Amino acid sequence: MVKVKYPSVLAYERSIQPSLGLFYGLGPSGSKTPINVSRTKIKGTIAHHQSEKDVEKAIGRPNLQEIESAYLPISADTLSVEYSIVFLNSSLEPIMCNENDYNSKLKELALEYKKAEGYRILAELYFKNIKDGRWLWRNKHMGAPEVKFREHLTDEQIISSIMEALSDCSGKPFILNVEGKIKLAPNQEVFPSQEFEEKDKAKSKDYEVSRVLAKLESGQAYFHSQKIGNAIRTIDTWYNENGGTRAIAIEPYGVDQGLQKAFRKEKNDLYTYLKDIDQLIALCKNGDLSAEKSRVHFVMACLIRGGVYGFGISSKEGQSE
Numbered sequence: 001m002v003k004v005k006y007p008s009v010l011a012y013e014r015s016i017q018p019s020l021g022l023f024y025g026l027g028p029s030g031s032k033t034p035i036n037v038s039r040t041k042i043k044g045t046i047a048h049h050q051s052e053k054d055v056e057k058a059i060g061r062p063n064l065q066e067i068e069s070a071y072l073p074i075s076a077d078t079l080s081v082e083y084s085i086v087f088l089n090s091s092l093e094p095i096m097c098n099e100n101d102y103n104s105k106l107k108e109l110a111l112e113y114k115k116a117e118g119y120r121i122l123a124e125l126y127f128k129n130i131k132d133g134r135w136l137w138r139n140k141h142m143g144a145p146e147v148k149f150r151e152h153l154t155d156e157q158i159i160s161s162i163m164e165a166l167s168d169c170s171g172k173p174f175i176l177n178v179e180g181k182i183k184l185a186p187n188q189e190v191f192p193s194q195e196f197e198e199k200d201k202a203k204s205k206d207y208e209v210s211r212v213l214a215k216l217e218s219g220q221a222y223f224h225s226q227k228i229g230n231a232i233r234t235i236d237t238w239y240n241e242n243g244g245t246r247a248i249a250i251e252p253y254g255v256d257q258g259l260q261k262a263f264r265k266e267k268n269d270l271y272t273y274l275k276d277i278d279q280l281i282a283l284c285k286n287g288d289l290s291a292e293k294s295r296v297h298f299v300m301a302c303l304i305r306g307g308v309y310g311f312g313i314s315s316k317e318g319q320s321e
Contacts, residue, residue, distance in 0.1 A: 085228075
């Protein structure tokens, strides 16, 4: 078989684009109030590991901090988080690829994956995470989430619309408006995204601002779009051949930030699979996308995720036979 050189420059745009997730408090009468972030000064204690001598020294040293928090308004009994998602067909071909033959192979892979109903399988997995409220993260543990959609469509119609938007050559996007509600006890704390700021910028007078939350200029709390997107693409249970594993987010090397571990670093990563793109195409043409063929789902989910996937330099390592 003719060798196809893996591109040194390869990039895909995101196919799933969530908006910010805005936080609101809903009252029993239907009132809707933005949840704002507030800042509090606290005197903390030493909690990280130290020697016995250092602990004794630290007792008399105040650990002054400022933290930001967000709470359900007094008049509210329900947390509401609202956002929208745009589904696009950006996985059908790369926006950048400096090897024409490989570019043709990528387009062929997407086409054959569509014919094998692969996009439907991914659409079902994405929708499950949206409907289950996985994107509510820590807030989900506070109560049972109720997820609703502004579009008056059945679950099956939404799944079909996601599939068509991801795979249709016409380029027509599908927009889904999502609202997640959780009934909470009065004045309970809620948990938007957290900002990561440079230390010198995280100081306020004599206090270290140890926790900075995501907020609009008005002060309203929100989820980053990246945090919502990460939850939606948490569908990778294929990294373990034995199955039955916890899902992790779709990432080229299967990196799980919570566990600080890369689950796809032993010849089951994106780049290993892409080097043998002809095998991926053959699996789709065979029409068998069962569990043992899950590498195709993983690869296509990475292309839907978007990113820069080139080797950076041309090399013999990036050749497929």
